[in-house]
Amino acid sequence: MSIKKGRFTIENLENVQINIGSVVSSGKAEEKEIPKGLTPAPEIHELRDWDLKLLDRYEAAYSPVCDMCCYCTYGKCDLTGNKEGACGINMEAHQAREAMLRTLTGAAAHSGHGRHLLNNLIERFGADYPIDVGPSDIKAPLTQTIMGIKPETIGDFVPVLDYVEEQLTQLLATTHMGQEGSAIDFESKALHAGMVDHLGMEVSDIIQISCLDMPKSQEDAPLADVGMGIIDSTKPVLLCIGHNVAAVTYIMDYMEEHDLFDKIELVGLCCTAHDMTRVNDKAKIVGSVSKQLKYIRSGIPDLIIVDEQCVRADMMRETSKLHIPVIATNDKIMYGLPDRTKDDIDDIIRDLSSGDQPGALLFDYEKVGELAPKLVMKMAPIRKEKGITALPDDDEFKKLASSCTMCGACVIGCPQGLDIDKAMEAAAGGDLTLFEELHDKCVGCGRCEFDCPKSIPILNVIEKAAQKVIREEKGKVRTGRGQVGDPEIREEGVNLVLGTTPGIVAIVGCPNYPDGSRDIYDIAEEMLKRSYIVVTSGCSAMDIGMYKDDDGKTLYERYGGRFLKGNLLNTGSCVSNAHISATTIKVAAIFARRDINGNFEEIADYVMNRIGAVGLAWGAYSQKALSIGTGCNRLGIPVVLGPHGPKYRRAYLGKPYDKDKWNLFDARNGSVVNVEPAPEHMLISAETKAEVLPMLAKLCFRPGDNNLGRMIKLTHYIELSEKYLGALPDDWHVYVRSEADLPLAKREELLKKLEEEHGWKIDWDKKKILEGPARKVDVSFQPTNVLRLCKGASE
Amino acid sequence: MAAKVLDTTKNAVPFDRANVPGPKIAKAVKAEVAGKFISKAKRPLLIVGTAGGDDGVIDVVKSMAEKGIPVAATGNSIKRLKEEGIDATYVNLHALVSYLKDPNWKGFDGEGGYDTTIFLGHTYYYASQLMSTLKNFTKIKIISIDRHYHPNAQQSFGNLKPDDFLKALDVVVAQL
Ligand code: SF4
Ligand code: SF4
Ligand code: SF4
Numbered sequence: 001m002s003i004k005k006g007r008f009t010i011e012n013l014e015n016v017q018i019n020i021g022s023v024v025s026s027g028k029a030e031e032k033e034i035p036k037g038l039t040p041a042p043e044i045h046e047l048r049d050w051d052l053k054l055l056d057r058y059e060a061a062y063s064p065v066c067d068m069c070c071y072c073t074y075g076k077c078d079l080t081g082n083k084e085g086a087c088g089i090n091m092e093a094h095q096a097r098e099a100m101l102r103t104l105t106g107a108a109a110h111s112g113h114g115r116h117l118l119n120n121l122i123e124r125f126g127a128d129y130p131i132d133v134g135p136s137d138i139k140a141p142l143t144q145t146i147m148g149i150k151p152e153t154i155g156d157f158v159p160v161l162d163y164v165e166e167q168l169t170q171l172l173a174t175t176h177m178g179q180e181g182s183a184i185d186f187e188s189k190a191l192h193a194g195m196v197d198h199l200g201m202e203v204s205d206i207i208q209i210s211c212l213d214m215p216k217s218q219e220d221a222p223l224a225d226v227g228m229g230i231i232d233s234t235k236p237v238l239l240c241i242g243h244n245v246a247a248v249t250y251i252m253d254y255m256e257e258h259d260l261f262d263k264i265e266l267v268g269l270c271c272t273a274h275d276m277t278r279v280n281d282k283a284k285i286v287g288s289v290s291k292q293l294k295y296i297r298s299g300i301p302d303l304i305i306v307d308e309q310c311v312r313a314d315m316m317r318e319t320s321k322l323h324i325p326v327i328a329t330n331d332k333i334m335y336g337l338p339d340r341t342k343d344d345i346d347d348i349i350r351d352l353s354s355g356d357q358p359g360a361l362l363f364d365y366e367k368v369g370e371l372a373p374k375l376v377m378k379m380a381p382i383r384k385e386k387g388i389t390a391l392p393d394d395d396e397f398k399k400l401a402s403s404c405t406m407c408g409a410c411v412i413g414c415p416q417g418l419d420i421d422k423a424m425e426a427a428a429g430g431d432l433t434l435f436e437e438l439h440d441k442c443v444g445c446g447r448c449e450f451d452c453p454k455s456i457p458i459l460n461v462i463e464k465a466a467q468k469v470i471r472e473e474k475g476k477v478r479t480g481r482g483q484v485g486d487p488e489i490r491e492e493g494v495n496l497v498l499g500t501t502p503g504i505v506a507i508v509g510c511p512n513y514p515d516g517s518r519d520i521y522d523i524a525e526e527m528l529k530r531s532y533i534v535v536t537s538g539c540s541a542m543d544i545g546m547y548k549d550d551d552g553k554t555l556y557e558r559y560g561g562r563f564l565k566g567n568l569l570n571t572g573s574c575v576s577n578a579h580i581s582a583t584t585i586k587v588a589a590i591f592a593r594r595d596i597n598g599n600f601e602e603i604a605d606y607v608m609n610r611i612g613a614v615g616l617a618w619g620a621y622s623q624k625a626l627s628i629g630t631g632c633n634r635l636g637i638p639v640v641l642g643p644h645g646p647k648y649r650r651a652y653l654g655k656p657y658d659k660d661k662w663n664l665f666d667a668r669n670g671s672v673v674n675v676e677p678a679p680e681h682m683l684i685s686a687e688t689k690a691e692v693l694p695m696l697a698k699l700c701f702r703p704g705d706n707n708l709g710r711m712i713k714l715t716h717y718i719e720l721s722e723k724y725l726g727a728l729p730d731d732w733h734v735y736v737r738s739e740a741d742l743p744l745a746k747r748e749e750l751l752k753k754l755e756e757e758h759g760w761k762i763d764w765d766k767k768k769i770l771e772g773p774a775r776k777v778d779v780s781f782q783p784t785n786v787l788r789l790c791k792g793a794s795e
Numbered sequence: 796m797a798a799k800v801l802d803t804t805k806n807a808v809p810f811d812r813a814n815v816p817g818p819k820i821a822k823a824v825k826a827e828v829a830g831k832f833i834s835k836a837k838r839p840l841l842i843v844g845t846a847g848g849d850d851g852v853i854d855v856v857k858s859m860a861e862k863g864i865p866v867a868a869t870g871n872s873i874k875r876l877k878e879e880g881i882d883a884t885y886v887n888l889h890a891l892v893s894y895l896k897d898p899n900w901k902g903f904d905g906e907g908g909y910d911t912t913i914f915l916g917h918t919y920y921y922a923s924q925l926m927s928t929l930k931n932f933t934k935i936k937i938i939s940i941d942r943h944y945h946p947n948a949q950q951s952f953g954n955l956k957p958d959d960f961l962k963a964l965d966v967v968v969a970q971l
Contacts, residue, residue, distance in 0.1 A: 061893040063924045064931055067817030080819045082932055091931050412954070413812050417919050417943075451812065514918060646889060646924035653893040657900065685889045687870035687918055688845050695887065725885060726874030 033149050033156075037598015040148025041163050044170060044192050050601040051188035051634070053785050057661045058633075058652035058682040060187050062095035065647055069094050072177040087177045096186030099626070099650035101175050103193040104168060106627030109309050110575055111164045111200030113244050116308075116330065118157060118203065120246045120365070121211045127155025132210045134217030136486040138589055141582035141596065142202040146195060148598025154210060157203045164200045167192065187650075194630030195600070201578035201628075209482045212249055214278035214572070217485035219562040221570075224277035226285040226542050227473035233300045235265040236380030238372060241292065242307035243574060245275035247329035247362075250369030251305070252280045260373050269295065270310050271538055271573035277479040278572060285477060287546075288511040288539035290443040293318065294463050299389030303376040305368070308332040309574075310510075310622060314446070316358055322388050325352035325379065326359030329368055337361050345371050353378045390457065391464045400461050401427040403454050410458055413451035416441055416514075420448055420458060427465055435465030440516040443621075477545035478556040480537070480572020484583045486590060488563035492533075493591030497610050499709015501565040502716055503700030506535045506580045507544065509617030509625040514643045517543040519689040520618050524555055524568065526693055530716050531565040532700075537577050540619070541570040577628050581635050584611045602789060608636025608679070609664065609783040612700035612713065615639040616692065620648075629683060638679040638699045640692060645685035652682035656731065664703060667782035670790035674774060675703040675783065676734050690724035698729075703783040707740035710777075715743035733758050737777045739769045801826065803963045807953035810919050810943030816927060820946040821939065823953045826963040829940055830970025832950060833864075836911035836936070838902070842867045842891065843883070847916025848875025855964040856915065857881050862971045864913070865903055867891055872916060888921065892928045895935055911936040915964075919943050940967055 039046045067080040069089070077085030084090045089097070121129070130153055131139050138144065140151050143160055151157055171193050174180045180189065208214060215221040231237060240248045248268070255261055261282045268276045269286045276283035286295050289310045295301065296318050304319060308330045312318070316335050319326050328334055340348045340360040345367060351357045352375060362368050392400055404424035411420055418441055423434035439462055448458045463470070495501035505527045507520055524534050524544050536544055545554045559568040563583070571579045584607040588594040592610070596603055607613070615632050617625050620641050626648045629639040633652060641648070655661055656677040663672050678701035686692040697717040705713060714735055721729040733754055736742060742750050751767060754760040760772025787793050807823035809815055824832070833839055841864045847856050848871075857879055860866050866883035868876050873885040884903045886894075894900040895908060902908055912935055914922050922939075926947035929935050939945035942960040944953050952963060 059893065061889070061896070061928060062932065063892075063928045064816070065924070065927070067819065067927075067931065078818050080817055080931060408954075412808065412810055415811060415920070417810060514921075643918045643921035646921065646928075651889055651893075653890055655894065655897065655900075657894070658897075681890065684887065685921070686887060687921055690871035690874070691845075691869075691887065724874070725871055726877050727885070730885060 035148035035598055037148040037595070039600055040598030041146070042600065044167065044189060047192065047195070047600055047634075048188050050604060050786075051191045052184070054191070054633070054682065055184055055187055055652070058654050060096060060183065061651045061653050062092055063646040063649055063651070064091065064095050065649060067091070074177070089181055092183040093181055093186060095649050096183040096190070097175055097180070099648060100171070100186045100190035100193060102623040102648060103190045103197070103627040103630045104171050104175075106622065106624035107193045107197035107200060108168055109624050110197055110204060110627070111161060111168065112332065113308060113575065114200045114204035115161050115165070116244060117246055118154065118161060118207055121154055121207050125154065125211045127153060127158070129154045129211060131206055132216060133206055133483050134485045136217065136483060138486060138586055138596070140202060140206055141585040141589070142198050142578055145585050145596045145598070145600055145603050146199050154207045157207060160199065160203055164196050164203075167196045190630055191634040194627050194632070195634045197627040198578050198581050198631040198635070201575040202582060204575040205482065205572065205578055208245065208275065212245070212279050214275070215479060215481050217483050217488070218481050219560065221479045221481045221561065222281040223476045223556060224281055224283070224285055224479050226287060226475045226477045226545050228286060228291060228295060228298075229471045229473040230284055231267055231286065231300060232265050235263060236302045236376040237265045237267060237300050238303050238305070238376040239267050239269065239286065239295070239301035240272050240276060240305045240307070241269045242311050242330070243271040243309040244307040244330060245272050245279065247307060247365045247368045248272060248276055248305060249279055250365040251372045252276070252283065254369040255373055256280070258373070264373055264376055271575075272307060274480050274538070274541070274573040281479060285542055287473075288542050290511040293444045293446055293459060296322070296324070297390040297460055297463060299383070299391070302379040302383055303327070303372060305329060305372055306333055309624070320358040322390060323355055323383055323386070325375065327368060327372065328359065328361050329363065329365070334361055335359065339363070341367070345374070349375050349378060353382060390460050392460060397461065397464050398428070400456050404428065404456060405454060407453060409451040409453060410448035414448050415445060416443060418442060423465075424461070427461070432465045435462055436469045438462060439466035439469055440518065443512055473546065475546040475548070476554045476556055477542055478561050478568075478570045480541075480570055480576050481561060482572060482576065483579045484563040484569070484586065486586065489583070489586045489590045492564055493587045495565065496587060496612065497591055497704065499612060499702070499705035499713055502530065502532050502697070502713050503612035503614060504533045504535055504583070505696055506613065506615045507540045507618070508537045508577055508580070508615060508628065509540055509620045510622050511539045511543055511619045512621035512642070512644050513619040514687070515689070517546060520544055521547040521555065523616065523618070523689060523693060523696075526720070527696065528555065528559050528566055528568055533563060533565060533567055533569070535569045535571060535580050535583075537571045537580065538574045544568075574624060580615070581632055581637060584613055584635065584637060587611055601786060604634060604636045605784050605786050605789065608785070610702055610704040612702050612705070613637050614679070614696055614699040616696060617645075618642040618692070620645060633682045638682050638684075640695060640699065641683070641685040643685060643687050651684055653684060654681045656680055656734070664783045664785060665787055665790050665793075667784045667790045668780065670787065670793035673781065673783070676701070676737075676774060678702055678735070693724050694720040694729065701735055704781070706779060707738065707777055710735065710737065710741040711743060714741060718743060718746070734774070736769070737773045737775055739767060740777070801959055801962050801966070803829075803952040803955060803959070805953045806955075807944045807951070809946050810954050811923075814920070814923055814946060816946050819930070821944070821948040821951040823944065824950045826952070826966035827970060829938060829950060829952070830967040832938055833911065833913055833967065834971050838907065838909045839864050839911040839913060840867055840909040841865065841913045841915065842869060842888065843872045843876065843915050844888070844917030844922060845870030845872050846918075847872045849916065851961045852916055852964065853879055855968055858968045859971065867903070870918070888917070888925055892925045895929060896933050909935065911938065914939045914945065914948065915941055917941060923947050940964060
């Protein structure tokens, strides 16, 4: 008998369904691909040598959030001052364990999402459904590099996720007491978790791009509306929150079939929103996760569908007060709701619209697809008639603001330390400007309300006060384009490696910004003007689209979406971050013709030494952001976090003053070359936008830059330092290898400084540097950290 | 005189209520005590965050620099400090704490590490987290003369009103 991958039902046996995954007895999978490469599907220890190289140069620096450990009943143990707990673990190793656990949590969230989606899509489309990501031969760069296989169908990803899940289980096991005791090995494990995370993300996004007809490497993907001000609340408003678009696609299909897009406002929050617009550009994006509680409190949504990740835990308390029914569609979030999967749709609608039940679990997505539009249309008139909102009216607002005693308890409770008390005082006197400013800096967490002795619903007051600003929150975001296509790499790879395109700046992650969302728009604009390729995803991609220039245009409308210098690319949702790291792999494969199959170490080594790419997670808050960052780090891509970043407990910091840490090999002959500290750090944080801008430019330096490339990069580093920090950076000269590295416009001035301040010898007739640089430029230099990659050498 | 009634030890609760690190937390100290503590340091380092460039605070930074305390300008404080003619070195705070932890780091002047760090003008949670590196992995003394109580320091002011904060800083400077 010939069995194809996928699903079949046995006749006369109702509800029996057999899913065939990797065990296949016929068809293509018979010639099951043998994984290629040096380290296909590596176990935890197999890339440890690479990790140790990284960690030797970029030492882990720990910043404990809590000085104790309470993992087992021997504890609590006081580990202050690097003391050991009862089991013998010291503070350093425990912090490494804590950071590893967060990385693992993030990786599990992505790959759990991926597994759910894969099961769903195999059921709908069959395991033989082909992968289609656009005009690329390298369809799954991370999968090829890590697993050593080249998937062709979505079913080929089943063993990939099997591998991911096995690694995550093994890694999780090491957090148990009495397992790993070494900080550096916890770091190696964290790097492994980060790598595996990128693999899980790649699977998640490729399968949805392929099956759900999302844009495929499309530089001119359509623009979607974003912002709290774009929603037409005269229509029933159906709000979807989370990260997994599976259930929502059935709603969209039903709405298309029944011509309901004109009648219902379908909106999303967080990454589900991104993916909704990738499936159907009639969907709209409310905004990032920090808008969640604010938008619920506005009372505008008539029905909420939740899936997974970054959904508020207090959802039911908030929504039941406002008579907004909630449909939960995923095992990860069930809120104690009754499972109504097997029930009749009309019965469910009756119980939810009457308020008898605040919400329901529904795992049959066909039912979700039909129920959601029907229910939202039923809810809207009921709720509108009652005028339900949590926001106070004008009189109440005045009363609330005036009842504030300026005690400051809320300010101490607020994670951002916002001056709520001063804004209350001003508002009581009729001045709303402080609250209007505070609204954007407020991450919508609601913590302040728990501390107010006057029980003022502070978030409602903020949102009421900021209504004028909120109405104007209307932006555009280019819908997620997915991967960077091979043809784009062919065109731009050379510029990146030589440095003539100064770098890739990936602005990604969550909205826990230190000073409001405008910062990342400003950062993106500054780097775009300087011809960096700005790549974005997730909540950051939304916030970048929220601001406009004088002509009313967003950055997405002003800059192209191609992988080319000075372009702005939105890859998509959180899981689309995989395409950013994958892009560097593609450069290694296509431009440098490296064999990527099962060859992680060599590729990471290439990326670290040649490709000027840096990640910025300015508002990183989630564990996922840490795992994405850690995965980038293992691949040799440095990452910068905002000032909340040290709460992740660990950074990877270089020591530019320690010359011995900056030795590389020249792959042509294995000789040791002492190079400038580039990239200087692997995982670091910054306090302000002004500090981070020059840092991003600096982290794009690579030992492999040619003169023109280094000159361009140095120009931006110097200009950004002068513009934002008011001076030349102290270390600019460290990156000068010859006069040709110097910015043209300043060459003479800088030569003078090199002579006077650094004692370099200059030939003034020829305007040449005679003595001073740590090394000369050698156009054929092949920098590597891996001795075995050198000609004639073995490690 | 206002400075006499000023008590900087009051309201010593973490600014960000949940920022309770463990058994060892900073002693809330009077401004005079903080000043004396700093004046006794052999190798002090004043670490100034972005708000160290704020009006009022910058004068204190200037006075301390003039008394010979080396200044590390973190965040983007360097711009304002340079404008005021203060001799300071830009360094990223995260990187700085890892250098401080390294016994081989020679300091900004090549003379070796520092025995006392003085924090002023920082984003609260940022400085708090990075003080925890120094607290747990070095023997360096940490004193916060910032506006808010820092449990990860050894000595800190309690949470102060803006006016009292500036007064307290004047008291500190007077001790140097
Ligand atoms: S795991 Fe170790 S340090 Fe943690 S509570 Fe148990 S004995 Fe103490
Ligand atoms: S809701 Fe806003 S103001 Fe309130 S604690 Fe959170 S961030 Fe601060
Ligand atoms: S806690 Fe309440 S009463 Fe106190 S300042 Fe804040 S809003 Fe006003």
